[in-house]
Amino acid sequence: MQVLEEDVVVVGAGVVGLASALALQRLGRSVVVIDPNPPGSGASYGNAGTIADFAIAPVGSPALLKRLPSLLLDRQGPFSIRKGALAALLPWLAQFAWQSLARQSQDNMRAIAALTGDAGARWQRFAADIQASHLIQNKGCLYVFKSDASYQAGRRDMTRRQGFGVNVELLNPGELAQLEPHLPQVEGGGAFFPDALSVSDPGDLVGLIASSAQAAGVEIIPESASRMSPQKRQVVLELGNGVRIKARQVVIAAGAHSKFLADQVGDLVPLETERGYHLEFDGESGRVLRPVCVAESGFYMSPMAGRLRVAGTVELGGVKAPPSPDRLAFLSRRVGDIFPELTTASRSWLGFRPSLPDSPPGHF
Ligand SMILES: Cc1cc2nc3c(=O)[nH]c(=O)nc-3n(C[C@H](O)[C@H](O)[C@H](O)COP(=O)(O)OP(=O)(O)OC[C@H]3O[C@@H](n4cnc5c(N)ncnc54)[C@H](O)[C@@H]3O)c2cc1C
Numbered sequence: 619m620q621v622l623e624e625d626v627v628v629v630g631a632g633v634v635g636l637a638s639a640l641a642l643q644r645l646g647r648s649v650v651v652i653d654p655n656p657p658g659s660g661a662s663y664g665n666a667g668t669i670a671d672f673a674i675a676p677v678g679s680p681a682l683l684k685r686l687p688s689l690l691l692d693r694q695g696p697f698s699i700r701k702g703a704l705a706a707l708l709p710w711l712a713q714f715a716w717q718s719l720a721r722q723s724q725d726n727m728r729a730i731a732a733l734t735g736d737a738g739a740r741w742q743r744f745a746a747d748i749q750a751s752h753l754i755q756n757k758g759c760l761y762v763f764k765s766d767a768s769y770q771a772g773r774r775d776m777t778r779r780q781g782f783g784v785n786v787e788l789l790n791p792g793e794l795a796q797l798e799p800h801l802p803q804v805e806g807g808g809a810f811f812p813d814a815l816s817v818s819d820p821g822d823l824v825g826l827i828a829s830s831a832q833a834a835g836v837e838i839i840p841e842s843a844s845r846m847s848p849q850k851r852q853v854v855l856e857l858g859n860g861v862r863i864k865a866r867q868v869v870i871a872a873g874a875h876s877k878f879l880a881d882q883v884g885d886l887v888p889l890e891t892e893r894g895y896h897l898e899f900d901g902e903s904g905r906v907l908r909p910v911c912v913a914e915s916g917f918y919m920s921p922m923a924g925r926l927r928v929a930g931t932v933e934l935g936g937v938k939a940p941p942s943p944d945r946l947a948f949l950s951r952r953v954g955d956i957f958p959e960l961t962t963a964s965r966s967w968l969g970f971r972p973s974l975p976d977s978p979p980g981h982f
Pocket residue numbers: 629630631632633634635652653654655656657658659660661662663664665666667668669670841842843844871872873874875876892893894895896929930969970971972
């Protein structure tokens with residue numbers, strides 16, 4: 619059996635793994651990245667493209683907790699659970715419910731705000747460094763509240779965010795129409811985050827991180843990590859092809875797939891996945907000028923290079939089950955409510971967003 623000796627192995631070539639690999643290589647380490655799939659083809663490819671320094675509200679909140687039972691049973695809503703996965707999810711759901719209580723939710727909001735406060739400035743510097751500035755858009759991001767009731771709830775939410783330094787402008791329906799002239803008239807209003815940045819092609823962005831990493835000396839090996847065991851001064855990784863790597867250090871950056879590897883080294887992270895979906899409509903990027911989130915339905919319409927990406931919904935249910943036609947139909951109906959002409963998507967996608975009960979990474 620072939621045994622390789624390496625300094626640092628990064629498992630996973632998503633945005634987290636590749637950015638970590640590049641930073642470590644530049645610090646003088648010798649880095650190998652392993653991933654059976656092309657760089658940036660996981661969640662880092664299919665997301666809504668917002669650099670969401672304004673999205674500091676954790677998923678779990680007292681309001682969501684009250685609605686949780688009905689939301690979980692409502693297959694037509696923005697938050698759902700795969701029935702077959704319910705038993706396995708119970709421990710995670712119990713932690714999620716606890717983290718949704720008022721004090722915990724407020725603490726989690728503070729933690730997310732601290733982590734994301736300078737995300738825009740950091741991404742701008744990083745994008746310039748990896749020749750990706752052309753992929754960063756600076757037209758802000760927008761939440762649309764269709765009904766007055768949801769606008770009023772949104773106003774309260776925005777006041778809390780302002781308390782943590784988020785710059786947000788509340789818009790009446792007329793102001794909203796000026797900002798996004800192609801949207802239909804709404805009764806509620808909008809919340810505009812003028813400083814927010816977005817990405818016109820998340821897959822290309824990760825591709826450029828991969829190129830910079832390789833140019834700096836990082837090697838990318840197209841294999842999966844199947845087993846991992848810590849030894850005295852090293853970690854042994856077994857790859858899908860049977861090759862073993864003895865590494866001084868391993869970074870587990872396999873996104874939502876990280877749990878089974880972390881478990882093997884005794885790191886019992888309460889990691890689940892929010893299964894997220896997108897639909898794309900080629901040639902329709904001009905429908906909106908910036909990422910627009912329809913608050914009641916929890917999805918984004920993001921203008922991307924040559925296409926409109928409609929991304930979102932949260933479905934709990936693990937990384938193995940195939941895409942749910944229900945979820946795609948939900949997205950399709952909701953985008954149809956806004957733009958009835960968009961009847962046939964050019965493509966659809968399911969991806970796995972890593973998710974912790976309290977929302978912020980590294981804070982549980
Ligand atoms: C629909 C949707 C919309 C989103 N919108 C936004 C947004 O607007 N803004 C935002 O900030 N975030 C958003 N996110 C979340 C964001 O995309 C993720 O948090 C981020 O991409 C996670 O990056 P990652 O590198 O950890 O994981 P990934 O990009 O999923 O990368 C993990 C990699 O690990 C590899 N891998 C898995 N198992 C193994 C193994 N055993 N061995 C080796 N490699 C392995 C996979 O092939 C994959 O390439 C969204 C997510 C979804 C699903």
